[in-house]
Amino acid sequence: MTTAPVSRASSRGRTRLANDAWEAALGAHTALMRRFTEDDVWAGLSMRDYDVLYTLAKCDAPQRLGDLGRHVLLSQPGLSRLVDRLVDRGLVARCADPSDARAAHLSLTDEGRAIQRRVGRAHGASVAAALTARLSDEELVLLESLSRKLSLTDDDLPEETP
Amino acid sequence: MTTAPVSRASSRGRTRLANDAWEAALGAHTALMRRFTEDDVWAGLSMRDYDVLYTLAKCDAPQRLGDLGRHVLLSQPGLSRLVDRLVDRGLVARCADPSDARAAHLSLTDEGRAIQRRVGRAHGASVAAALTARLSDEELVLLESLSRKLSLTDDDLPEETP
């Protein structure tokens, strides 16, 4: 039984395509993460530490914890304590939000910004080396395009059956 | 200064393309992992637990720890203890390797296989739902193709300057 008896012939194939694609994507993520982790560019930061510093550097305005949380794959308490450690190390500053006393504005210190830049340059070079060795320019653009589509929330999707 | 003075005009653009693509890919990974983690399909397993059960199910032959380690993003001690827990729960069996007394062959128990199938069906459906809602068939094939290229080791790459 190589073809299952389904209503539309394309249906099962589409499920299979999606699962194969996801498995391959996970494999790529694993392989590249391992490679980048092994790079000698991190200056004592974990990749998650760097992710937070990078996010703070990208947005000039001070960010709240919840904003960071949307970008980082980490629980809210986990992120709270990760930021704690970065504050203790002097890389991130907490300052009060005048309009909301619950929230704390987070921003990079000078040292945090300096480290983010240093690590970012080296890591960016490593990322570029790995990806450009494997994909053409057109493929890189395609990867970005597909990734953006995959990042969409359900709310952002056009409805199938309105 | 919008264009940096580099030797070849395409060089900086290519680095930028690669970094943008990687950032987008990380975002997609985060978004989808969050979505799948929140699914109510895991039957008490972590996604890493499932990853190990799935890998064991995929390869009918009993696997060694090191073989699993290549597929799972986890340190060797971490994987060792993860397997410990799965053995304690009765989902995985360790049996001795007759030809190598250091290694232990790992295989699914009947219960482990049953749970993997149950969870796999539900998770596979969720993966398909998420991906097919965002990508066309052609795009799914493309994603798999790009991911496979990204999974290649340096050794597998054609040399740039032999």
Added chain:
DNA sequence: GTTAATTACATGCGTACGCATATAATCGGC
């Protein structure tokens, strides 16, 4: 205007993780 519900973040607690290292078995040179 008071109070319930919600939001934003922090903390207690048990578990899982990574790093360094240990243990045990196999392999290679001679």
Added chain:
DNA sequence: GCCGATTATATGCGTACGCATGTAATTAAC
């Protein structure tokens, strides 16, 4: 056939994580 090097897995230890819950501030209901 013996011994150093290597491979395969396990363990000690300190740290980081997620879940449940707590605390404080804001919004909403009336």
